[in-house]
Structure formats: C-alpha cells, structure tokens
Amino acid sequence: MQALTWQGKRSVSVEEVPDPVIQEPTDAIVKITSTAICGSDLHLYEVLGPYMHKGDVIGHEPMGVVVEVGSAVTNLAIGDRVVIPFNISCGNCFMCNMGLQSQCETTQVKEKGSGASLFGFSELYGSVPGGQAEYLRVPHADYGPIKVGSELPDQRYLFLSDILPTAWQGVKYADVPKGGTLAVMGLGPVGQFASRIGRHLGLRVIAVDPVAERRAMAERHGVETLDFSRDVAEELRSMTQGRGADSVVDAVGMEAHDSPVASFMQHAAGLLPDKLAQKTFESAGVDRLSALHTALDAVRRGGTVSLSGVYGGEASPMPLMSMFDKQIQLRMGQCNVRRWTEDLLPLVEDDADPLGVMDLVTHEASLSEAPAMYEMFQKKQDGCIKVVLKP
Ligand SMILES: NC(=O)c1ccc[n+]([C@@H]2O[C@H](COP(=O)([O-])OP(=O)(O)OC[C@H]3O[C@@H](n4cnc5c(N)ncnc54)[C@H](O)[C@@H]3O)[C@@H](O)[C@H]2O)c1
Ligand SMILES: [Zn+2]
Ligand SMILES: [Zn+2]
Numbered sequence: 079m080q081a082l083t084w085q086g087k088r089s090v091s092v093e094e095v096p097d098p099v100i101q102e103p104t105d106a107i108v109k110i111t112s113t114a115i116c117g118s119d120l121h122l123y124e125v126l127g128p129y130m131h132k133g134d135v136i137g138h139e140p141m142g143v144v145v146e147v148g149s150a151v152t153n154l155a156i157g158d159r160v161v162i163p164f165n166i167s168c169g170n171c172f173m174c175n176m177g178l179q180s181q182c183e184t185t186q187v188k189e190k191g192s193g194a195s196l197f198g199f200s201e202l203y204g205s206v207p208g209g210q211a212e213y214l215r216v217p218h219a220d221y222g223p224i225k226v227g228s229e230l231p232d233q234r235y236l237f238l239s240d241i242l243p244t245a246w247q248g249v250k251y252a253d254v255p256k257g258g259t260l261a262v263m264g265l266g267p268v269g270q271f272a273s274r275i276g277r278h279l280g281l282r283v284i285a286v287d288p289v290a291e292r293r294a295m296a297e298r299h300g301v302e303t304l305d306f307s308r309d310v311a312e313e314l315r316s317m318t319q320g321r322g323a324d325s326v327v328d329a330v331g332m333e334a335h336d337s338p339v340a341s342f343m344q345h346a347a348g349l350l351p352d353k354l355a356q357k358t359f360e361s362a363g364v365d366r367l368s369a370l371h372t373a374l375d376a377v378r379r380g381g382t383v384s385l386s387g388v389y390g391g392e393a394s395p396m397p398l399m400s401m402f403d404k405q406i407q408l409r410m411g412q413c414n415v416r417r418w419t420e421d422l423l424p425l426v427e428d429d430a431d432p433l434g435v436m437d438l439v440t441h442e443a444s445l446s447e448a449p450a451m452y453e454m455f456q457k458k459q460d461g462c463i464k465v466v467l468k469p
Contacts, residue, residue, distance in 0.1 A: 079094070079095060079096075079097050079098075079211060079212040079213050080092055080093070080094060080095075080211065080212050080445055080446070080469065081093060081095045081135045081207075081210065081211030081212065081445075082135065082136055082137060082208075082210035082211065082445060082448045082449075082467075083095070083132075083133050083134060083135055083136070084122060084123075084130045084131070084132065084133070084134045084136055085132055085133075086127070086132065087123070087124065087127045088123055088124065088453075088456075089449075090123065090136065090448065090449050090452055091449055092445055092446050092448060092449070093133070095133075095135065095211070097213055098207065098213050098214060098215035099215070100146060100147075100148045100215070101215065101217075102148060102150075102217060103148040103149045103150035103151070104148055104150045104151060104217065104218055104219060104220050105147075105148040105151070105215055105216060105217055105219055106144050106146065106147045106148065106151055106154055106215075106216045106219030106223065107144070107145050107146040107147075107213055107214070107215055107216070108140070108142040108143065108144055108145065108160060108162060108213065108214045108216055108223070109142045109143050109145045109212065109213055110140045110141070110142040110209055110211060110212060110213065110214055110469045111141060111142045111143065111232055111468070111469075112140070112141050112142070112232040112233070112236050112466050112467070112468060113137050113139060113140040113141075113209050113210050113211075113466070113467050113469060114139035114140075114236060114237070114239075114240075114241075114439075114464060114465065114466050114467070115137075115139075115210070115448070115451060115452060115455055115464075115465040115466075115467065116138065116139055116240060116241065116267070117266050117267065117268060117331070117387075118138070118199070118240075118388060119136055119137070119138075119198075119452070120333065120452075120455065120456050121331070121332065121333065121388060122136060122198075122199070122200060123452055123456060124333060124456070125332065125333065125390070126200050126202070126390070128352045129200035129201050129202045129352075130200050130201075131201070131205070134198070134200070134205065134207070134208075135198060135207040135208045135210070135211055136198040136208045136210050137197065137198045137208035137209040137210025137211065138164035138196055138197040138198045138199060138208055138209060138239070138240060139164065139209070139236065139237070139239040139240045139241070140161075140162050140197075140208075140209030140210070140214055140239060141159070141160060141161040141162060141226075141232055141235060141236050141239065142159075142160065142162075142214070143157060143158070143159055143160070144156055144157065144158045144160060144223075145213070147219065148219070150220060151219050151220045152220065153220055153225075154219055154220075154223060154225070158223075158225055159225070159226050159227070159228055160223035160224060160225055160226065161223065161224040161226060161235050161236065161238045161239050162197070162209060162214065162216055162222065162223055162224075162239055163179075163222050163223075163224065163238075163239055163240070163243075163415035163416055164196055164197055164199075164239055164240045164413075164415060165179055165180045165182070165185075165193075165194045165195075165196055165222075165412065165413070165414070165415055165416075166182070166185045166194060166195040166196065166197065166204075166206065166216075166217050166218055166222060167179035167180070167182035167184070167185060167194050167218065167221065167222060167416060168182055168183075168184035168185060168218050168221060169218065169220070169221030169222075169416070170221075171183040171184050173194075174221075174416075177414055177417040178414055178417075179194065179414040179415060179416050179417060180193050180194050180411060180412035180413060180414045180415075181193045181194060181414075182194035182195075184218070185204070185217070185218070187202065187203055187204045190202050190203075192204075193412060194412075195217075196412075197209055197214070198210065210445065210448060210467055210469075211445075211469060212445070212469045221416070222416065224238055224416075224419055224423075226238075226423075227427075230427065232466075233435060233436060233439060233466070234426050234427065234431075234435055234436070235426060236466065237267075237271070237426075237435055237438070238415075238419065238422055238423070238426065239415070240413065240415065241267045241268050241271055242271055242418075242422055242426070242433065242435070243413050243414075243415045243417070243418040243419070243422060244268055244271075244386055244413040244415075245268050245269075245270075245271030245272040245274075245275055245327075245329070245386065246271075246275055246418045246421065246422060247386070247411075247413045247414065247417070247418060248268070248272050248327045248329065248384050248385075248386035249272055249275045249276055249279070249327060249384070251382070251384040251409040251410075251411075252325035252326070252327050252382050252383075252384035252409075253325060253382045253384075253407070253409075254276070254279075254281050254324050254325040254382075255324055256280075257280065257281070257282075258281060258282070258324035258325065259281065259282045259283075259284065259317075259318055259323045259324050259325075260272075260273075260276040260281045260282070260283050260284075260323060260324065260325050260326070260327065261283075261284050261285070261286070261314055261323035261325070261326040261327070261373070261376055261377075262276070262283060262284070262285040262286070262301075262326070262327045262329055263285075263286050263326060263327065263328045263329060263330050263369045263372060263373050263387075264285075264286070264287055264328070264329035264330035264331075264369060264387065265285050265286075265287035265289070265292035265293060265295070265296050265303070265329075266287075266292070266329060266330075266463070267438060267463065267464045268329040268386050268387070269285060269287065269292075269296075269327070269329035269330075270292070270295060270296060270299075270434075270438060270463070271433060271438075272327045272329050272386065273285045273296050273299065273301040274296075274299045274301070274433050274434050275433060276301075277299060277300045277301060278425075278432050278433060282302070283300075283301045283302065284301070284302045284303070284304060284314060284317060284323065285301050285302070285303050285304070286303070286304045286305075286306050286310050286372075287303070287305075287306070288305060288306050288307070288335060289458050290305075291461045291463070292458075292463060293305070295437070295438075295463060298434075298437065299434055299437075302317075306335075306372075310372050310376060311372055311375035311376040314376040315376070318378065321378040321379070322375075322376050322377050322378035322379075322381065323376055323377055323378060323381065324377075324378060324381050324382075325377065325381055325382045325383070325384065326373040326376055326377045326381070326382075326383045326384070327384045327385075327386055328369050328370055328373045328383065328384070328385045328386065328387045329386045329387055330369035330370075330387045331369070331385075331386075331387025331388045331389060332366055332367075332387070332388060332389045332390055332391070333366055334366045334367070334368045334369040334370075334387075335366075335368070367394055367395070369387065370383075370385065370387075370389070371397065373385075374396075374397060374400070374401060374404075374406060375400075377404070377406060378404075379404045379405060380404070380405045380406075380407075381404075381406065381407070382406070382407040382408070382409065383406055383407070383408050383409075384408075384409045384410065385408070385409070385410035385411075386410075386413075388412075389410075438463065438464045439463075439464045439465070439466050440460075440461055440462050440463045440464060440465070441454070441455075441460075441462055441464070441465045441466070442465075442466050442467075442468060443465060443466075443467055443468070444467065444468055444469075445467050445468070445469040447467075448467055451465045451467070
C-alpha cells in the first residue's frame with residue numbers, strides 16, 4: 079500500500095510499504111477514507127525528529143471502513159464505518175476505567191516512561207504505524223474505534239479522532255466559571271475548536287494568534303481575537319476589569335513563535351545524533367515557552383490554565399513564584415479521546431453544526447500531495463488551517 083513516511087527533519091515522502099495484517103485477535107484492519115494532518119505531526123516534522131526512524135508511517139486522525147477483524151473483535155463487522163481515536167487504549171484497565179485512556183496501562187510505553195501508545199507518533203509512543211496511509215492496523219479494536227452512521231460526510235465525524243475531544247477536554251479542564259471569560263492561546267485547529275466550544279457553552283472567548291486568516295475564522299464563530307504583536311497579557315487584563323481571564327487554554331505548545339534563543343537550542347538539538355539529541359531534549363529546557371508564559375501571565379488570580387498544546391523538555395523554566403502567588407491551577411495532558419465521545423457525537427450529528435466542524439478544512443488533497451501539504455501547513459501558506467488527505 080501507499081503510506082506517508084517520515085524521512086528526516088522537514089522531510090516526508092509517500093512510499094510503497096507492506097499492507098498491514100492482523101497480528102492479535104483484538105486487531106482490525108481499516109481502509110482509510112479520510113485522514114487529517116495535525117499540529118502534533120508538525121512536532122514530528124520539526125523538533126521530535128530524534129525519536130523518529132526513517133520510514134515510520136505518520137498520521138493519527140483517520141477514519142474509514144473496516145475490512146478485516148481479528149477473532150476476538152465482537153463489536154465490529156466488515157463494512158462498518160469507524161473513526162479511529164489517536165490514543166490506543168484497552169478500555170478495561172485501571173486508567174481506562176477512570177476515563178484516563180491516554181494513560182492506558184495495557185498500552186503504556188514503559189521503556190520510554192510514556193503514557194498510552196499513539197498511532198504514528200515516534201518511539202516515545204510505541205512506534206505504532208500511523209493512519210496517513212491506505213490501510214491501518216488498529217490494535218484493541220474491540221474498544222477504540224467509534225462506529226458512525228453512513229449518511230453524513232466524513233468531515234462531520236473525522237475530528238472525533240483527536241482535535242475535537244482535545245479541545246473539549248482543554249475547555250473542561252479550564253474549569254471556567256459560568257458566564258466567565260476564556261482566553262485561548264493559538265488558533266490552529268485545536269484553538270479554533272476550543273474557542274467555539276467556549277462559545278457553545280455560553281462563555282466570552284478571547285483568542286490570540288499571529289495569523290490573520292486564523293483570527294478571521296474564529297471571528298466568524300463569535301470569538302473576540304487579539305494579534306500577539308502587542309502585550310497580550312496586558313491587553314487581556316484591560317478587557318477584563320484589570321483581572322485577566324478566568325481561564326486560559328494554551329493551544330499552541332512547544333513550537334510557539336517568538337523566542338529566538340530557545341528556538342536556536344531546539345534547532346541545534348535537532349542536528350545532533352539521535353541519542354545525544356534525545357538527551358538534550360529531555361534534560362534541557364529546550365521548549366519555546368512563550369505561549370505558556372503568556373497564559374500564566376494572562377490568567378487572573380485563582381484562575382486555571384489548561385494546556386492542550388504539547389510540551390517536552392524536563393527542565394523548562396516556570397515562573398513558580400508568580401504561579402504560587404497568583405494561586406494558579408494548572409491542568410494538562412494528552413486527550414482521553416474515548417472519554418468524550420458520547421458528549422461530542424450528538425453535536426457533530428446536529429445539522430445546525432454547533433461547533434462548526436464543516437468550517438475548518440481549508441485543503442483537501444490526495445495522499446501523494448501530502449509532502450507539499452505538510453510544508454504548506456507548517457509555513458501557514460495559502461490560508462492553510464486544516465488539511466484532510468484522501469488516500
Ligand atoms: N493534548 C492533546 O492530546 C493534543 C491533541 C492534538 C494536538 N495537540 C497539540 O495542540 C497544539 C496545537 O495544535 P494545532 O493542530 O492547532 O496546531 P497549529 O500548529 O496549527 O496551531 C498552533 C497555532 O498557534 C499559533 N501560535 C504560535 N505561537 C503563538 C503564540 N506565542 N501566541 C499565540 N499563538 C501562537 C500559530 O500561529 C498557530 O495558529 C500542538 O502543540 C499540538 O501538538 C495536543
Ligand atoms: Zn493530532
Ligand atoms: Zn486501558
């Protein structure tokens with residue numbers, strides 16, 4: 079089959095690779111009909127290179143049709159239409175039972191000290207082949223796949239795989255008081271949905287992004303926006319009686335713009351041999367923290383900061399004195415995708431499209447065009463906000 083593979087820093091290519099086969103009785107094979115590119119894929123493309131291997135198949139936002147099931151899979155049949163969550167979880171361990179599917183104890187990558195295995199996400203998360211491919215092997219298919227109806231187009235359901243539950247969890251964790259103000263850092267796909275979910279829940283939402291068309295998209299959904307060229311925290315305070323936002327969702331993560339020094343360190347780490355680069359990445363504070371630090375500055379005293387954006391680096395400097403003094407609550411983590419399915423399914427199936435799932439994709443392309451799409455998405459060219467590939 080054809081699949082998108084990682085080849086090196088900022089280099090991906092479509093290659094012929096072996097078709098996936100059933101390996102465990104709980105596996106299924108899914109023929110992919112739509113598969114999106116995520117901001118997390120950009121981390122693999124850029125800073126997480128030391129954890130990738132040439133030829134790794136990327137992609138973790140797929141949906142499609144079941145073409146084969148293992149002998150122990152009783153809830154799926156050939157022909158079922160399914161969305162595949164990006165985390166691989168068993169559904170019956172201690173963590174899964176607590177709704178912490180991204181920490182699943184059955185699929186945790188213990189050698190790396192990481193949480194649940196993820197599709198297409200480097201050796202840190204189990205080196206499981208991903209879904210930007212014609213076919214995908216789905217482990218624990220008796221639990222993960224979300225069965226959906228056949229009437230509505232893929233785009234209505236596709237984002238249940240990752241960014242919609244990620245944004246939902248980000249807003250839930252932000253714990254905004256009724257009628258309060260939510261600030262959202264970043265208006266990529268995750269920030270777009272976090273902002274719209276905030277509006278859907280009746281909150282005032284102020285979102286920050288340097289890219290004009292991303293702000294314009296958010297404004298179409300009733301979101302107030304700020305460019306980050308000015309002092310964002312100061313501006314947010316001036317819009318909220320001098321206090322700051324009740325809660326802030328950081329939907330940017332470790333590749334925030336605007337920190338040349340950290341950016342140089344990260345780039346330098348990316349050029350070292352893998353083992354050395356992994357050490358540098360893990361032991362140094364190589365993250366670009368500008369969005370996180372703005373979030374901590376912009377939240378009001380006693381407020382909550384919720385990180386949806388992914389961070390790495392074990393020694394990243396944090397302003398603990400002001401965090402303690404301001405009494406900030408801080409929550410974060412990989413999304414527990416299956417935890418939120420029942421909340422979100424009715425919203426994506428609602429013809430009024432309350433979260434605007436039909437207003438996000440700017441580019442649809444074939445799998446063979448994926449390398450060009452990665453470059454366009456990373457550079458934010460041609461108004462690119464979300465790409466869906468059609469293998
Ligand atoms: N927690 C999870 O389970 C989970 C799931 C999906 C994605 N993510 C993470 O969420 C983050 C966003 O993903 P995305 O798909 O929306 O990616 P994206 O790269 O399209 O979005 C990031 C946005 O942040 C903006 N930005 C950059 N620096 C900024 C700054 N200093 N202040 C404000 N905005 C800034 C960029 O212009 C861009 O629009 C990534 O870190 C991704 O890895 C996490
Ligand atoms: Zn993703
Ligand atoms: Zn589990």
